[in-house]
Amino acid sequence: MYRTGDLVRWHTHTPDSTPVLHYLGRTDDQIKLRGIRIEPTDIETTLTRHPTITTTRVAVRGNRLIAYYLSDTDVDADALRAYATAALPSHMVPAAFVKVDAFPLTPSGKLDRNALPDPVLSATVGRPPSTARQRRLCELFGDILGTPVDSIDTDFFELGGHSLLLVRLASILRREFADVAEHLSVADLMIASTVTAVDALLSGQSDAGPGSFAPVLPLRSAGTAAPLFCLPPASGLGWPYAALKHVLPTDIPLYALQSPLFSGGRLSGDLAALASDYADGIEVVAADGPVHLLGWSFGGVLALLTAQELLRRGRRIGTVAMLDSYPEVADADSGADHLLDRDAVLARVLAEMGFPVDPVDRLTVEQAIELMKEQGDAITVLDDQHIASAIENYIAAERFTVGADYGRYDGDVFFVDAAHEVDHLGTASPAWRPHIGGEMTTVSAPFRHSDLLDIAALEHYGPALVEMLMREEKS
Known part of the structure; x- marks a missing residue:
């Protein structure tokens, strides 16, 4: 799928003479870092709002984001990092902030990114792992997310994790830490989404807060x-x-x-x-x-x-x-009796969700659970009781929206x-x-x-x- 700003060219010399698009790059400064698309201008605009910064430019050095800025005063880098952390998603927070007297320019007047000074990079942003298990958890997070993880404060979802990857993480944790993670569930990881939180969960020291x-x-x-x-x-x-x-x-x-x-x-x-x-x-x-x-x-x-x-x-x-x-997703002409027929509503809801069900058929909750399991639906990471509750919610939502x-x-x-x-x-x-x-x-x-x-x-x-x-x- 192509996006606004992608540069492409039609290529007609194909074996079957069917024209195809060849991706050539970007017409703007969008970058892709660790598999994540980032707009540098979004970071630059945010940082330039800081009262002591007049102009900012963002570049990539050593697979990390670096912010170069102009300022009339000396600015503490930790204060800038705190400002950026509060205003930006974690994957858009620069790893270093470098003050320059002026931005180097090419003969055509554009920013010469190659001439920007090299930053002094810290080994990690956030707390580094201090135990063998924390180091292994960082490795597992990195393997699943496809990006290096070097801090125990890294959040699984902030780096692009989602429920299907969470299922994979839960499975790996149960296998690697079988003695303490035998009953670890996806539900547990929903509220323990950082390396340090998972480590506490495996240690039995997790805070007994609200469940998932x-x-x-x-x-x-x-x-x-x-x-x-x-x-x-x-x-x-x-x-x-x-x-x-x-x-x-x-x-x-x-x-x-x-x-x-x-x-x-x-x-x-x-x-x-x-x-x-x-x-x-x-x-x-x-x-x-x-x-x-x-x-x-x-x-x-x-x-x-x-x-x-x-x-x-x-x-x-x-x-x-x-x-x-x-x-009003449901058909208002269905009639009150039909809307109160839970089995009929359930069949229609599952048909609308793409399951192989005749929408005029009837389906019990037990049959729906079995069908979802057969189709490998993501909701089947739940136990049968919670799947049944989700189905009841679907039925209620269908009924609520009519009229x-x-x-x-x-x-x-x-x-x-x-x-x-x-x-x-x-x-x-x-x-x-x-x-x-x-x-x-x-x-x-x-x-x-x-x-x-x-x-x-x-x-x-x-x-x-x-x-x-x-x-x-x-x-």
Whole structure:
């Protein structure tokens, strides 16, 4: 897949005379470091906002990002690193900061990157491993993520990890540390995503905090900026939102709300009551101050309704982000009896998700679990009880959206449309305009609906999302 800024050329001299595109490079300064695409201008713009820096340029030296800057005063490198860490995702924080008197230029007036001075690089950013097990864990993280890991503070998701890679990590850990990791699960690693946290887990010293099925899952509790709360998709599970750590500045706390069914609770009877319950969960964590809300698919519906509920309570809302959410997904003409037929609803939901099921058939929860296992669906990393809870959430989401009242949110919304393989429902964003009173910023992403929380998609729309979050932070 090609991106804006890629330079290509048609090549017609092929064996079958079919024209093909040859990739020649980039027309801008985008770089790919350790398998991750990075826009240097995003880093340069952020660092130049520092009050003591006038201009910044970013280059790569020894497979590391280096920031070169102009300043009229002496600036402490640790202070610059702290500033960058608070404002940028971890993979975009430079490894070194070098002050220069002037930027070297080529005869044509462009930056001469080869003439920039070599930096003094520290051996690692963050705490290095101090035990044999920590060193081995760094190696395993690096092998799975495809990038060197030299700090025990490295976060699996910030470097591009996702749930499928987490399954692989759990399997390897159970094999390599069989004496202490026999019962280690993917769920355990969702909340122990750094090398040091996994090490503590294997040592039996992990803090007994909220479990990975808790109603409010703290994906990143540290940070001084307004927190971002992610509303659950139809499955009710907030785990996919861990991937957001790859693009969010580390100063933004990140929480995922989850269905109460996973922790023994009950779902409310309608969307308004459900949004009120999620607003309660948010206020337990953030009793005052502004908050941001985000939701993918059905989670976007919940984000919009929860924002309205919080406004009624007098709370300040920063950004509301909706990732390809559709109103009234179920057919309103299906009839009340059909909507109350759980087995019929379940068959239709699984058919819409791409499973080989006749949408007019009926399917029990037990049959659905077996089908998901046969198809190797990612949700089968859960045990049968939690899979059954996820299925109940799917059924409830289908029922909730029929004829629902979405009200009107008099605030701004950031909306991502999935532009690849748009289904029969069409582009999602236009249907929401009657329900949004503020500005609606829309981004069309060339990805499938199901892929919007994958790393490639996040790198596409993530900078615009972060810009929106930071804009609200400054207002």
